[in-house]
Structure formats: structure tokens, C-alpha cells
Amino acid sequence: MNGRKVLVATICLACLSMLSWADVVYLKDGGVIKGKVIESVPGVSYKIKTADGSIFVFEVDKVERVKFEEVPEVEKRVAPVEEVIPVRPVKVKEKPALSAQKMPISAGGGLGSFKVEGALEGADIGRGMELFGDLRLMVRNNFAIQGELRSGKLSGDEPIEGLPVKSTYKYLSYGATGLLLFNLSPENPLVLYAGGGLSRYNWDYSGEAPETEYTYAFKLSSKESNWGYHLCGGGEYPIGENLFLWGEVRKIIGTIKDPKIKIKVNGNEGEFTNEDWDYGHMVFRGGLRISFK
Known part of the structure; x- marks a missing residue:
């Protein structure tokens, strides 16, 4: 009986370990990017870093919303940027936050x-x-x-x-x-x-x-x-x-x-x-x- 409890707990921990949390940026043209927002300039832009180290900057008027969501750990570690974002990101010149x-x-x-x-x-x-x-x-x-x-x-x-x-x-x-x-x-x-x-x-x-x-x-x-x-x-x-x-x-x-x-x-x-x-x-x-x- 104790062995079955240990087995169930192990399976639950394994399932939880496959889940993680990330910032999810939804673009107005349908694109989605998952990673970590490392800089937010209110009213101007968002800078997000993906799991593979890529960094993108989006103008705020191109972004529909930003949410903190639970995502599979495998997706977070493996999915390349091209699969996460089906559109070309908008590049903007970075400016000091004011x-x-x-x-x-x-x-x-x-x-x-x-x-x-x-x-x-x-x-x-x-x-x-x-x-x-x-x-x-x-x-x-x-x-x-x-x-x-x-x-x-x-x-x-x-x-x-x-x-x-x-x-x-x-x-x-x-x-x-x-x-x-x-x-x-x-x-x-x-x-x-x-x-x-x-x-x-x-x-x-x-x-x-x-x-x-x-x-x-x-x-x-x-x-x-x-x-x-x-x-x-x-x-x-x-x-x-x-x-x-x-x-x-x-x-x-x-x-x-x-x-x-x-x-x-x-x-x-x-x-x-x-x-x-x-x-x-x-x-x-x-x-x-x-x-x-």
C-alpha cells in the first residue's frame, strides 16, 4: 500500500515538473511569443527573452495583451522561436525608460x-x-x-x-x-x-x-x-x-x-x-x- 502511494506521488511530481510558467505576449496580428519580459517601457514597448536566448522588442501598439501563464516545460525548453512566433517580430529602437x-x-x-x-x-x-x-x-x-x-x-x-x-x-x-x-x-x-x-x-x-x-x-x-x-x-x-x-x-x-x-x-x-x-x-x-x- 505504501509503495502504491509512493508511486502515485512520484507520477504527480513528474507531471508537475513538466509544467512551468512564462510571460505570454499575444500580438494583434495573431502571433504569440512565450518567454520572460525583461523590460517594459509603459506606453512604448516590451522586451521579451525566449527560452533559447533570443531577445525581441515589440511596440506596445502591436501587442494585444500580455499574460503570465502555465506552459509545458518541454515547450519552454525545446520549441524554437520560429515555431512559437509565426510572424516576423517588430524591431524598434530601444530608448531609456522615463x-x-x-x-x-x-x-x-x-x-x-x-x-x-x-x-x-x-x-x-x-x-x-x-x-x-x-x-x-x-x-x-x-x-x-x-x-x-x-x-x-x-x-x-x-x-x-x-x-x-x-x-x-x-x-x-x-x-x-x-x-x-x-x-x-x-x-x-x-x-x-x-x-x-x-x-x-x-x-x-x-x-x-x-x-x-x-x-x-x-x-x-x-x-x-x-x-x-x-x-x-x-x-x-x-x-x-x-x-x-x-x-x-x-x-x-x-x-x-x-x-x-x-x-x-x-x-x-x-x-x-x-x-x-x-x-x-x-x-x-x-x-x-x-x-x-
Whole structure:
């Protein structure tokens, strides 16, 4: 009886030993290849190594699906590539994996910190915060176009001719940026980028000064818009399958010509033209990016 159990167990082990598991790539034209996927660039290509050591690279739009399936061990060890793939594989040029950037579309968002000199006398009034979001489209291997929307606010004391004025600067900005992305090495998941673009800035300024022994209380306001330029550089690092942490430094370049300032004092209103306001500044930004297949 014990001998029969041993015999049955031996037969079962022999059957199991004839089975193995492999990555199976099903091509849209009906071809099938079995082996091991050794590199997958999301949205671009699959690289698979077969049992006989052959390596093939397939464009992702040629692939219907990829599954991990059980296959006979004999087939895995013996079947030549020509019998497994009845079609000629598509060869593509290998490119460094760029993680999030290889997805056709991604969206990002986060917070930024910036400092702008006052519009009236160029005083340092502290740092402000901005909230931003973007939508990125990959148009080439390492090049992307990014649409952006930003909103920022800065408040602080701005002395004007010796008077303590409480000033608030707000802006809403929209624009586009072109980005060049690159890896330090194919094995390093960190992706760096640099670029530049154009944005429309809509500034809203308000200021208020209290009454003093020699002056009435007064209020100031101004609304100005113009186009500005920017240069940027940063990096992105994967923290999930489609989620990435990123940081950036951005230089804003822009000038408001002859800004009009409205003033209201003691029930009377007026307007004066101030000198050109250079609102150029640096922004330090950070946030998250999610990619979509």
C-alpha cells in the first residue's frame, strides 16, 4: 500500500515538473511569443527573452495583451522561436525608460513659494504661496508640452514714502511650457527635465494705509495683465506604479509697463501712473504627478 502511494506521488511530481510558467505576449496580428519580459517601457514597448536566448522588442501598439501563464516545460525548453512566433517580430529602437514621462498623458499639482518686490517702491514684502496644476502631453520620446494654471497670493507691509501700507498681491496665470526630459542613466528611476514657456499674468493689487497725525487713511488698488516668460528645471521620482513625486525651480520674467494705480482718500478717488513694475521672481515648487495609460 505504501509503495502504491509512493508511486502515485512520484507520477504527480513528474507531471508537475513538466509544467512551468512564462510571460505570454499575444500580438494583434495573431502571433504569440512565450518567454520572460525583461523590460517594459509603459506606453512604448516590451522586451521579451525566449527560452533559447533570443531577445525581441515589440511596440506596445502591436501587442494585444500580455499574460503570465502555465506552459509545458518541454515547450519552454525545446520549441524554437520560429515555431512559437509565426510572424516576423517588430524591431524598434530601444530608448531609456522615463517612468511617468513615457505615459502619453499625465497631470500634476502642488504648492509653490515665491517672493515679489512691491510695485510702488520695490520694497521686499516677504514670501507668498501659489497653488498650481498642469496637464502634460508627451509628443516625442523625450519632449513634452504642458498646459498650466496657477494662482498665487502675497501679503505684507510695504512702506510708501514712509507710510505703513498693508499690501496684498494676487495673481491668476495660465500658459504653456515645453519640456526636455532625460535620465542620468537607464537604471536610475530619477528623471530630470528643463524647459521654458509663456504665461499670461493677471495681477490684482490692493493696499491700505491707516490715518496718521499728518495724513488721512487711504486705499490703493490696481488690476494689470501682461504676458511673461519663464525658465524651469526639476526632477521626478516614482513612488508608485503611476504616481510620482517632483520638485522644480522656476524663473519668472515679466514687466508691467506704466501701471495705473487708483487711490481713494477721504471720500475722493483719483488715479496716477507709476513707474514700470518688474514682477520677475523665483518660484520653488513641489507636488505629485499621476500618469494615465
